[in-house]
Amino acid sequence: MAGVFLLEIVTPQRVVLSKEVEEVTAPGRDGEFGVLREHTPFITTLRPGRVVWKNGAESETFVVDGGFAEVWPDRTNLLVNVAVRGEDVDTDRVKEDLKEAEEKLKALKEDDPEHRKAAERVEFLRLQLELAGGRLD
Numbered sequence: 001m002a003g004v005f006l007l008e009i010v011t012p013q014r015v016v017l018s019k020e021v022e023e024v025t026a027p028g029r030d031g032e033f034g035v036l037r038e039h040t041p042f043i044t045t046l047r048p049g050r051v052v053w054k055n056g057a058e059s060e061t062f063v064v065d066g067g068f069a070e071v072w073p074d075r076t077n078l079l080v081n082v083a084v085r086g087e088d089v090d091t092d093r094v095k096e097d098l099k100e101a102e103e104k105l106k107a108l109k110e111d112d113p114e115h116r117k118a119a120e121r122v123e124f125l126r127l128q129l130e131l132a133g134g135r136l137d
Helices: 093-105 116-132
Strands: 005-010 015-021 023-028 031-036 042-046 049-055 060-063 067-072 074-082 083-085
Touching: 015 049, 023 042, 031 067, 049 116, 060 116, 083 116, 093 116
Parallel strands: 005 074
Antiparallel strands: 005 015, 023 031, 023 049, 042 067, 049 060, 060 083, 067 074
16 A cells, blocks of 8 residues: 555635545646655645545545645645535536626636636536536536
């Protein structure tokens, strides 16, 4: 068995996950990255995306809305505003929110300072639907 390390996913409201894992992948601002035990320390920003941890045959996926990652040889902390499990997604509400977010995004020009934030909101909502197995139509 590969070495394990502590993974914590923390929101302002609570610790969503605190678990010994063998591997985690996360959505860094400049691309997805993976972490194993004894990884070189670094801190980076996160974009909206999937966080997947694995421990042997066991795994779980979350969708996060962005935040920060602190990576140490024996632990990784993901500090995010929101972390969602598939079973926690209210697909009807997310579909409504997605429709509104897409309309807002269409109304913004690409050079508008709010465009990136709106595009990330759309991506976060789409990822939640995918995680829950919901259709995007």
